[in-house]
Amino acid sequence: xxxxxxxxxxxxxxxIKTLLDKDEILSQVAVAGELSNYKIxxxxxxxxxxxxxxxxxxxxxxxxxxxxxxxxxxxxxxVILYGRVSSFPRSGQYQIYVxxxxxxxxxxxxxxxxxxxxKLQAEGLFAKSHKKPLPPFPGxxxxxxxxxxxxxxxxxxxxxxxxxxxxxxxxxxxVQGEGAAEEIAAMIRYVDAHKLADVIIxxxxxxxxxxxxxxxxxxxxxxxxxxxxPVISAVGHEPDITISDYVADVRAATPSNAAELAxxxxxxxxxxxxxxxxxxxxSEARIIGEKGQRLAEIKRKRIxxxxxxxxxxxxxxxxxxxxxxxxxxxxxxxLLRERFAAVAATMDxxxxxKVIKRGYSIAESGGRIIRSTDEVAAGDRVDVxxxxxxxxxxxxxxxxxx
Amino acid sequence: MADKFVFEKxxxxxxxxxxxxxxxxxxxxxxxxxxxxxxxxxxxxxxxxDNAQQKLKILTVGENGPEESDFEGKE
Numbered sequence: 001x002x003x004x005x006x007x008x009x010x011x012x013x014x015x016i017k018t019l020l021d022k023d024e025i026l027s028q029v030a031v032a033g034e035l036s037n038y039k040i041x042x043x044x045x046x047x048x049x050x051x052x053x054x055x056x057x058x059x060x061x062x063x064x065x066x067x068x069x070x071x072x073x074x075x076x077x078x079v080i081l082y083g084r085v086s087s088f089p090r091s092g093q094y095q096i097y098v099x100x101x102x103x104x105x106x107x108x109x110x111x112x113x114x115x116x117x118x119k120l121q122a123e124g125l126f127a128k129s130h131k132k133p134l135p136p137f138p139g140x141x142x143x144x145x146x147x148x149x150x151x152x153x154x155x156x157x158x159x160x161x162x163x164x165x166x167x168x169x170x171x172x173x174x175v176q177g178e179g180a181a182e183e184i185a186a187m188i189r190y191v192d193a194h195k196l197a198d199v200i201i202x203x204x205x206x207x208x209x210x211x212x213x214x215x216x217x218x219x220x221x222x223x224x225x226x227x228x229x230p231v232i233s234a235v236g237h238e239p240d241i242t243i244s245d246y247v248a249d250v251r252a253a254t255p256s257n258a259a260e261l262a263x264x265x266x267x268x269x270x271x272x273x274x275x276x277x278x279x280x281x282x283s284e285a286r287i288i289g290e291k292g293q294r295l296a297e298i299k300r301k302r303i304x305x306x307x308x309x310x311x312x313x314x315x316x317x318x319x320x321x322x323x324x325x326x327x328x329x330x331x332x333x334x335l336l337r338e339r340f341a342a343v344a345a346t347m348d349x350x351x352x353x354k355v356i357k358r359g360y361s362i363a364e365s366g367g368r369i370i371r372s373t374d375e376v377a378a379g380d381r382v383d384v385x386x387x388x389x390x391x392x393x394x395x396x397x398x399x400x401x402x
Numbered sequence: 403m404a405d406k407f408v409f410e411k412x413x414x415x416x417x418x419x420x421x422x423x424x425x426x427x428x429x430x431x432x433x434x435x436x437x438x439x440x441x442x443x444x445x446x447x448x449x450x451x452d453n454a455q456q457k458l459k460i461l462t463v464g465e466n467g468p469e470e471s472d473f474e475g476k477e
Binding site for chain 2: 136147156159160163164165166167169170171266269270273276277279280281283284287
């Protein structure tokens with residue numbers, strides 16, 4: 001038992017901290033393990049533990065360092081931590097102060113790529129419905145790329161060979177290294193804001209994943225997504241697929257391929273023009289032929305070949321109709337006449353005048369017709385009616401017969 | 403960008419004319435007019451393709467907006 005005065009908690013904790021801090025191994029360690037209890041505090045610091053089958057160690061990554069992470073750490077992820085081990089007397093804990101973290105097993109960039117891809121996909125940045133069609137005949141193409149290097153030269157050459165009528169605007173940007181992503185994004189937005197072209201090609205030639213990295217940055221992805229002008233992404237070689245490729249309206253395998261996709265080949269266009277000519281020529285010839293044939297058909301009709309004869313025909317027909325009508329009318333009149341004659345004949349036959357005409361005469365006495373000798377006596381006055389007048393007679397004598 | 407305007411419009415109109423004529427229900431007068439228009443568009447487009455010289459510029463983000471100058475990087 002020591003007779004020394006007991007140390008305070010602060011003193012012993014400070015001593016332990018000093019021991020840890022001056023240790024060379026602990027001042028710069030790399031530790032592999034699995035993340036658990038991963039928490040991001042509102043201050044921006046990350047607190048978590050690193051574990052393996054046999055042990056657990058606390059870790060903290062302060063905001064400044066955490067801000068440089070190329071991926072989003074999650075519990076369960078295997079990582080390598082770089083930093084120093086020290087203690088924090090206030091909590092009585094020793095922990096790793098992490099300055100850098102990278103995924104173990106797969107590369108950090110790969111993880112960052114997959115995570116950003118998943119995030120943007122979920123947000124709909126790759127949606128087909130958002131993709132714009134390329135203009136068939138752009139008057140101008142903007143190349144957002146490095147003004148030096150093979151990529152820009154290849155694109156200019158191919159654009160010029162295929163469709164020289166299309167202007168090319170080189171929009172110079174840094175395509176790799178610090179600030180490249182920001183430059184590319186800003187240039188895309190600038191060209192779009194001023195509508196400096198009809199289509200934008202952005203990209204670069206081949207390189208390592210680090211070289212191509214700017215085209216995997218979120219800031220570039222968003223600039224492409226928000227760009228009103230159609231964007232062709234052309235990064236690296238065929239197998240290299242970047243986030244830009246997913247967001248762009250069209251993905252080209254290479255910069256040269258982008259130039260081919262951007263414009264028609266003039267030779268191909270000339271063939272199309274020739275085809276168009278032969279099509280309209282044939283159509284027109286057919287139309288003229290058809291109209292000619294119809295004209296011939298119409299001509300064959302009599303009215304046009306012999307207009308006089310046609311009119312004569314019409315006149316004759318009209319005449320025929322008129323005659324028919326007259327005949328019908330005449331027949332009707334003659335029937336009427338016949339009926340009238342018959343009635344008149346009957347009337348005539350029964351007329352008393354007619355009887356008188358035949359030599360008979362009518363004797364009347366006192367206004368009455370005398371039908372018998374008994375109706376008068378000798379000395380009576382009688383009137384004898386003839387056709388042209390009357391005889392005023394006196395009966396002298398009567399002779400009764402029969 | 404005047405070139406683009408003419409070319410794109412011309413090609414579009416030309417396609418229209420081809421389909422109008424192929425439908426074949428135009429009157430003789432209007433079909434002749436379409437035919438004339440079509441051939442003159444074809445002449446114009448062909449001339450544009452034959453006579454075009456690639457124009458190459460480089461962009462500078464100037465204080466008063468975009469500035470363009472000839473690009474010399476071509477060889």
